[in-house]
Amino acid sequence: MKIKYLCALLLAALVYSCDDSTTGIGDGLMPGGDRIPANTGSYEFSTNSLLADSVYARTSTAYLGRYTDEQFGEFSADFIAQFTCPDNTEFDEDITEITGLELRLFYTTYFGDSLNAMRMQVDTLDKVIPEKDMSTFYTSVNPADYYNENSKPIAIKAYSATGPSAVRDTVTNSSGTKSYNFEQVIKLPTSLGTYMYDKYKENKDNYKDAEAFIKNVLKGFYIRSTHGDGTILYIYDMQLKLKFDGLINNSAGVRDSVVSGVKYFSATKEVIQANHFSNSQKLKELVDEPNCTYIKSPAGIFTEATFPIEDIYKAHENDTLNGVSVTFTRYNDKSNAKYKMATPSRLLMVRKKDMFSFFEQNKITDSKTSFLNDKSSSSNTYTFSNIAPLVTYCIEERKKGLKEDKDWESKNPDWNKVVLIPVTVTTSQTTGETTGISNNLGMESAKLKGGTNPDKDHRLKMQIFYTTF
Secondary structure (H helix, E strand, O other): OHHHHHHHHHHHHHHHHHOOOOOOOOOOOOOHHHOOOEEEEEEEEEEEEEEOOOOEOOOOOEEEEEEEEOOOEEEEEEEEEOOEOOOOOOOOOEEEEEEEEEEEEEEEEEEEOOOOOEEEEEEEOOOOOOOOOHHHHEOOOOHHHOOOOOOOOOEEEEEOOOOOOEEEEEEEOOOOOEEEEEEEEEEEOHHHHHHHHHHHHHOHHHHOOHHHHHHHOOOOEEEEEEEOOOEEEEEEEEEEEEEEEEEEEOOOOOEEEEEEEEEEEEOOOOOOEEEEEEEOOHHHHHHOOOOOEEEEEOOOEEEEEEOOHHHHHHHOOOOEEEEEEEEEEEOOOOOOOOOOOEOOOOEEEEEHHHOOHHHHOOOOOOOOOEEEOEOOOOOOEEEEOOOHHHHHHHHHHHHHHHHHOOOHHHHOOOOOEEEEEEEEEEEOOOOOOEEEEEEOOOOEEEEEOOOOOOOHHHOEEEEEEEEOO
């Protein structure tokens, strides 16, 4: 059987490279007397919405704000962040006074109303974020574990995405097209800046590296929106700007020249940024709908599919499986929302049992247990054109499991289930190959045909292509 399935995969590759149609597959591949009959079949399968209250999000992008959607309800985003210093940081000047401390948030994109009035609050952390704790990078992380909720915040600022509170920088590319970078500057207590410098004077080793700085000087901040609804900022970078006056040597070598200077502390990939997302209870109502499914990011709803793999095996145990194709169709968005969510462009199909480890282990698709949808010119379909290796893999896994344990199937209820997850795909600029796949954290959604009890016209079918020897 294994040799037969291997041959099937090679044949499927030839089939799909020649023609996308399913009619007459296999014809012409063999001499007249050696032709193998090629056949097609279809099997219905069911889907259901799966509540995804938390996703793995080890990312350098931070999300801030609140938005209430007429279909999906309220979504809010806040985050905790660490800052670091260059190794063996030194202050060359004789500092006479710390004159200010600012937190700077940089972004180019946002979702929602650009002028909507919002308010943010900044609190200092009183515990070090544990880097080795995997749960830290899930969007269900609890910021209250790392700061004192009863302490007074160190800063509060009213803001809007592109209003007067935002510093705008215009960028013009070679073709003359303009784009904008935005910055929110939050003034922090000067006393905190003085404390940071005092820790340097106390022991320079406090600035030896990121670990020492975070442990002994500044554990980080918790930043959240406390008022307003209608805007989510996508923050790609953060900086702390420490301002000071100091003395340097004059031209005669005498240290009496007064200068104003700054030191920057960045939130880099080497330190932790942990996003915390929360959704309203309205998502649970959508998950229970029987005649459709949903996909909503970030950390909202996935679509789960249960494939009829056992039925296929029973009907075609002595056949060779050449190809398997499934297509998921999206309903058009008929809502009247002023700011509509984008449609997810890439979906990951992964076995349900691997839906967490796939991201935790930074995997990319293997075309056996995980797949990316084909890029289609049709914006309302997601097609996975050949998942035959997945069907074969599940068949062999089940056969082996039942041979060792007659109760294997009851102990592995997800053996024939996959999950569709909206993802962001990173590719190599030189080769175009996929180099990374992560959970999509943008505001995106889709309503798909299918469900646990769809009407006749919206039932989903798996198309199979096989040969009988």
